[in-house]
């Protein structure tokens with residue numbers, strides 16, 4: 001379904017990338033290796049340096065220091081570009097063209113482009129594929145932009161906030177396609193503020209804060225490192241509860257919740273002190289909670 005990488009060469013190999021804009025150190029000493037078939041999520045607050053990192057890796061900006069290679073070729077070189085799919089920075093498509101014309105035009109530049117039918121289905125373009133793009137909604141343009149990233153059947157795709165402006169259907173379609181792309185050997189680097197999207201697609205995350213990498217690892221390792229689970233049970237908010245429980249738990253949507261390092265011990269205590277509690281559950285933390293927990297520990 002998707003192109004396979006030619007060898008075991010790393011899809012991305014970046015070392016010590018730094019970029020300053022005036023007084024702002026947008027990125028400092030950014031290093032990254034991405035293997036074929038890996039999906040990596042770059043996360044961080046607004047202004048953390050994510051788009052800057054992507055632009056340096058795409059060769060759209062020149063770093064002040066450091067170097068980056070794409071499948072062994074300098075970022076921004078024609079060799080690197082031929083391996084890469086990106087979404088256009090602004091989806092200001094020519095108003096008179098249709099998505100079919102635009103995608104066909106782009107496809108003609110690649111040796112083994114994706115079949116049009118696959119892109120139409122993957123990104124839900126059937127209703128708009130033959131409409132002129134003048135007047136397209138933000139979400140419609142975004143769907144075309146995402147299809148453009150994949151049209152050349154690339155070995156590596158860069159996606160900067162791919163689903164911003166997309167409706168739920170569009171988000172789900174994109175997530176399924178991106179995950180299938182990585183499972184078939186494609187490499188993917190995306191930025192997103194949607195934690196659930198990162199969890200759906202990515203194997204690994206890198207977190208940036210004020211231009212510096214502060215957390216990196218496979219999602220499973222990061223969850224293990226956080227070493228916490230959520231313990232929750234169903235009970236009315238106005239129940240008379242033991243004092244220790246009121247201090248440690250919060251109430252939300254009909255359930256009491258706590259984050260615990262030793263969930264078994266907490267459950268034993270609950271059963272002893274609150275035998276009436278119902279539907280006791282131990283669940284893993286979601287990515288947002290896991291990262292918040294690790295950041296708390298790093299700051300301590």
Ligand SMILES: Nc1ncnc2c1ncn2[C@@H]1O[C@H](COP(=O)(O)OP(=O)(O)OP(=O)(O)O)[C@@H](O)[C@H]1O
Pocket residue numbers: 021022024025026044045046047048049050051052053
């Ligand atoms: N061309 C530029 N000129 C001046 N400052 C810039 C420029 N590009 C980025 N910056 C600054 O560099 C910092 C990093 O910006 P960047 O766009 O990489 O952040 P980001 O993590 O992608 O943020 P967001 O989540 O808001 O998109 C910010 O403080 C931003 O204002």
